Amino acid sequence: MSVDTDTVHRVAHLSRIALKEGEAERMTSELNAILGFVEQLSEVDVEGVEPMTSVRPMAMRLRDDEVTDGGKADDIVKNAPATEDHFFLVPKVVE
């Protein structure tokens, strides 16, 4: 499978990455080189093989449903580029 420039624009938008003028063309050939490389997986017989979901068989550890952490609003907003009263500020999303 290979991608065209339109697909690269679509994937860039899904990835929330703005592309500069001419970048999509370069990306198209780079992504096609990678997709061409991974294409060889199609020759592997995976009939009846389970996908690997964990490195070793283990049950997910569950902890008691109780509050173990919190009260850190200052810490949480500390690194944000724009905040007000413990809220993150973003451009207007509703009129």
Next chain:
Amino acid sequence: MTDLTELTLAEARDGLAGKEFTSSEITNAYLGAIDAANSALNAYVAIGHDKARTMAKASDEKLAKGQGGPLEGVPLGIKDLFATEGDHTQACSRILDDFHPPYESTVTANLWADGAVMLGKLNMDEFAMGSSNETSGYGPVKNPWRAEGATTDLVPGGSSGGSATAVAAGLCVAATATDTGGSIRQPAAFTGTVGIKPTYGRCSRWGVVAFASSLDQAGPVTRTVQDAAIMLKSMASLDLKDSTSADVPVPDFEAAVERGVKGLTIGIPKEYRMDGMSDEIESLWQDGIAMMKDAGAEIRDISLPHTKYALPAYYIVAPAEASSNLARYDGVRYGLRETGKDITDMYEKSRAAGFGDEVKRRIMIGTYVLSAGYYDAYYLRAQKVRTLIKRDFETAFDEGVDAILTPATPSAAFPIGDNERHVDPVAMYLNDIFTVTVNMAGLPGIAVPAGLNAQKLPLGLQLIGKPFDEETLFAAGRVIEKAAGRFTPERWW
């Protein structure tokens, strides 16, 4: 007194405990070495003079009373991927500009609890995506090794290039590193240092900036096998904050180092003899086989038939996981933010400005292979291939193989700005051809320096072990180290 920056971790630890020198002395010796070398080598992206001296002073007070932990007073370098409270922690990406975590990673917290001193944060490929340290937002790291008689700057490998250079050039006693497809073992091989990627789950991933969560593992880069054993003992722990952290005891790895390989069976996988493999790598591998035989191991030819599919499967699984892990960098909660006409425009511009080209490439590949209609063809198939790769190893171990010996890399260190590897991303990816299988199967792997090539550049061998059997890797790695000796670069910087 010998130069304190030449001591191994074991020697530094013993010298500190024996009051031959203080932590302040060795810490200042390292800070001086870093200040003198960093403009040439670019190994550190942040140097914490004050914090290091404060930590050293606290260690000296404990050592004076005959107290302290297993690493008391030992100065370490920390890869920029590990969150350290209040410090530079950016995974060497511009998208995390000015981020200072209000928390500490479990691995570094374990090291400080054991008494270690932090010198600073080490350069790396951006978000650990790279094999040459050239994708860093802070510029490339230089390898302290150069070809004999040459002045060409070489890469230290990646992604843990800063860790490998700092250890090889005497800019820290030992360093933390991480390995998703070879990022500890390949730089170790390129710099004549020892690097171990432990079994998945051995070290907590909590507070380590995530790249590909089912593959990422922390481990050390050190000057000797014994040092790696000491570091791993302190780094490893069960951590309830990481649901994949393994609930298995952490053995005294150091006690296994001199155990030898007598009576062990070492597997030699025929699929690692790649087409076009260079003579120097082939002959290094033969040397390694001879070292194992001489030490009393039985050598057995084995087959790992799905080896060639590990790298292509990796380049589906790792970007897919990266694309979802890196979705959090949106210009809202931390890091860089560009102004946009609406929220989507702000996201797209911030991410375009903050991520480098390799990171963008991988996010886009990951987004594509996970997008509607392609999931089964790519991601699901790659995860099935991963099962087959893991099964190959299980079969070999079930048939009595104790560890597997392979080359660590297909070549020695290459020049910074190497054209072929920059035009074709796949040519760069081939660096990880021998190491990536180990991450795909979750196994432990160690790279140990085993010789120099014709240009007098270091080459490494890799040993692959059973799950949670790092002890055998330390024992076998020590056999190579004893036979091959240690390798130190000649100072030019």
